[in-house]
Amino acid sequence: xxxxxxxxxxxxxxxxxxxxxxxxxxxxxxxxxxxxxxxxxxxxxxxxxxxxxxxxxxxxxxxxxxxxxxxxxxxxxxxxxxxxxxxxxxxxxxxxx
Numbered sequence: 001x002x003x004x005x006x007x008x009x010x011x012x013x014x015x016x017x018x019x020x021x022x023x024x025x026x027x028x029x030x031x032x033x034x035x036x037x038x039x040x041x042x043x044x045x046x047x048x049x050x051x052x053x054x055x056x057x058x059x060x061x062x063x064x065x066x067x068x069x070x071x072x073x074x075x076x077x078x079x080x081x082x083x084x085x086x087x088x089x090x091x092x093x094x095x096x097x
Contacts, residue, residue, distance in 0.1 A: 009062070035059075
């Protein structure tokens with residue numbers, strides 16, 4: 001959802017500040033501006049808390065970069081989902097021994 005006043009759009013929402021910060025840094029490394037919003041909802045543990053929050057933490061990008069940011073995260077998800085055949089790896093290691 002784009003905020004017409006600021007030009008920033010919500011890319012996604014994460015359950016913890018830590019997850020959101022990782023995504024922000026991944027986007028920045030790819031040359032896409034990004035920031036978080038919502039980690040002020042931390043309860044009694046204080047502003048440095050990076051764990052789970054009640055409403056989550058939004059990751060925002062400039063609206064003009066929203067499609068590129070989505071594509072980058074989709075590519076990362078595809079890479080993470082590549083299947084690793086653990087049994088095959090174990091069999092190979094036993095054969096080497």
